[in-house]
Amino acid sequence: MKSSYSDGNGGTCVEWAPAFAASGAVPVRDSKTPRNPALVLPAAAWSSFVTAVRGDTLTAL
Numbered sequence: 001m002k003s004s005y006s007d008g009n010g011g012t013c014v015e016w017a018p019a020f021a022a023s024g025a026v027p028v029r030d031s032k033t034p035r036n037p038a039l040v041l042p043a044a045a046w047s048s049f050v051t052a053v054r055g056d057t058l059t060a061l
Helices: 019-022 042-056
Strands: 015-017 026-030 039-042
Touching: 015 019, 019 026, 019 042, 026 042
Parallel strands: none
Antiparallel strands: 015 026, 026 039
16 A cells, blocks of 8 residues: 555655555565565554554654
């Protein structure tokens, strides 16, 4: 599933595979380079990340 912010013009976009979430692992990749390896995150970590982005509470370390 591509980010709703993907514009098709090579802009910044993220793609993830929701079908894997039930397995406990969520592969995430840069959709501009689909042949590169995906970053695999624990489903709980991905959920927390998405919640923080949606809530505009994501902070830099």
